[in-house]
Each structure stands twice: as C-alpha cells, then as structure tokens.
Amino acid sequence: MKHIDRLNRLMGLLKEGPQTVDTIDQYFGGELTPRQIRRLIDALELIGFDRKEFESTGRANKKTWHIKSSPYERNTQRLLRGVLPRVFSIKRQELVEKLVGKLDVAIDSSHFYETEAHRKLDENLEIIATAIDSSRKLKINNISGDSTSIGNSINFPIDVLPISIRYHRGCFYLVSVLHEKVQPSVVTFQVDQLSLTITDKSFERQDYVELVESALKYRFGISQNIDGEVYDIRLRFSSTTGEFVKNQFWHDEMNTPQRNGDGWIIEFQCGINRELVGWLFQWMSNVKVLAPPKLVDLYNEQLDLMLKLRGHTDDDPLEYTNRFAPQV
Structure with missing residues (x-):
C-alpha cells in the first residue's frame, strides 16, 4: 500500500474516535510496527492535517491519539455517513471510509426510493462527471425508460451538453442542454437509464449555466414541463x-x-x-x-x-x- 493511501486511511480511522497503537495496528491488518505507526502519525500534516487539531495522551506504545472536535462536529460527520446514497456506501465504500469514516449503525438511511447501486450507475456517473469537468459533449446512444417524461420529443442517438448532475428523490439525473435547434432546451435524464459516451467535441459550459438554472426553477422536481408556461x-x-x-x-x-x-x-x-x-x-x-x-x-x-x-x-x-x- 502506498504511503499516501495509508495516511488517508489513518485519517479516516482517527475521525471515528480515539485510537491506540493496538487499534491502528489491527485496522491495518498487523502489517505495521509501532514505530511505523508513530511515523504515520507524524506525517499526517503531509495531507494537509493541522496538528493543532490533534491530541495524544499517554506514553510510548500506550499513547492514545484523537482529533479535537466538538460533539456537534462529530455528530455532523455521523449524520453525513448515515445519509449517503447506496451507490456511495456500496460501490465506493473504501473511499467513503477514508473520507468520512465507517458507517455508524446508530444513524442510518432506509434508502427508500433510491436507485439500486449497480455498476452501470457508477460507471455513468464517472463518464458524466468527466465530461462536465472537461467541458466535452456527451453522445446519448439510447435510453431505457422515461422517468423524466421526454416522450417522443427526442430521437436517439443525440449529442447533449452536460451541465450538472442533480440528486433528486433517490436518483441521479444528468442536467443537459440540447442545442440542435436554434433555441437551446434544457433536458434531464436519469443517469442509470442511459447508454452514453464522451465525444471529443468541446463547448463553453459556463455559457449555459444561467439557462439551466432558469429552466429548472420553474419545474416541479426534475421532469420536463408539458409547455413553456408558468x-x-x-x-x-x-x-x-x-x-x-x-x-x-x-x-x-x-x-x-x-x-x-x-x-x-x-x-x-x-x-x-x-x-x-x-x-x-x-x-x-x-x-x-x-x-x-x-x-x-x-x-x-x-x-x-x-x-x-x-x-x-x-x-x-x-x-x-x-x-x-x-x-x-
């Protein structure tokens, strides 16, 4: 395991509560010596950790390390872990634990109405996020289902301008602009229903943000409106x-x-x-x-x-x- 990965995992562990050499050793599967553990503790500042927010008690191998935080801060972290969508807690479990620690069973979500955390959803989220970051158009080859009431208004395959990802009622949606006609239109798609690829065609994303915000402002939820009236x-x-x-x-x-x-x-x-x-x-x-x-x-x-x-x-x-x- 790389040094930076160990530091991130240790950071996540410390966010869960006070830790000793023994608990840290157990967390890493017994692969670290007490000296290596202390060196990791000393190196936490390499990943931007402020040592002023860090305390230790005891001596030598009997030390206990913990992060200074208020009950409100700790409970906020527990609540954040508890309400994460299933696609994160299942498909990205290891990364989530590095960032916010392990799931606290005392604070949980029913995940009612959420999309199942299958591979296609996770893969499509990555494709869309990459396209947004690089301001490249997406080609939607096909769609299964019609959760946003598109109807027969769009013929696939089609190129769209990806503007954002919106989480709504347990599902992730691609918020995009369709610019095949003179007047651009804002179209939303449920992410896991899409078959899509990134193109090499670029666009200026910022040019369309105001249009998208204005259009979504007068939708009830995420679905297409039947007309342009308010x-x-x-x-x-x-x-x-x-x-x-x-x-x-x-x-x-x-x-x-x-x-x-x-x-x-x-x-x-x-x-x-x-x-x-x-x-x-x-x-x-x-x-x-x-x-x-x-x-x-x-x-x-x-x-x-x-x-x-x-x-x-x-x-x-x-x-x-x-x-x-x-x-x-």
Missing part, C-alpha cells in the same frame, strides 16, 4: 395532511401556506409536468386541485383513467401512456 398552482389540503406538507420543501417558488377553515391552502408558481400530477396523487383524498384549470383537467383525466382499471381483469395488459410529454 402557472399559479393552488391546492387545498386537509388539516392533518396540510400540517405535514406545509413544513416540507417542494419548490423554490412556494408561497407561505395559509390556514383555510379546517385545512390549508398551498400555492406556488411552476410549470405543469407528470411529476407534479403524480405528487398530487400520493395525498389521495386529502388534496383538491383548485387552480389552474389545465391542472384540474389533467388531474381529473388521470382519475378517470385509473377508474377504468376497475373493469380490467388481472390478465389484461397495461398500456404505457404519457400525456405529459413536452408539446413540440
């Missing part, structure tokens, strides 16, 4: 459900929730997309769409489609429908 969304929630919904972050343009009789009125300004309608259905009979009329109609249309399923047998196939693809 709507005044107005919803009425039942009292108990509203108490929960009003305290969660849903959108940048969400107004202060208002008490209305025995319920709550929640308003925000954004486009209409499949994600918004799907979000409404999770509240079941505890929400009513008040405005705009277009959202009322789309919501009722989905209600009618679901009611029709009551007449289907268990063997009747379900046909994929997407009434929220961008109108091109």
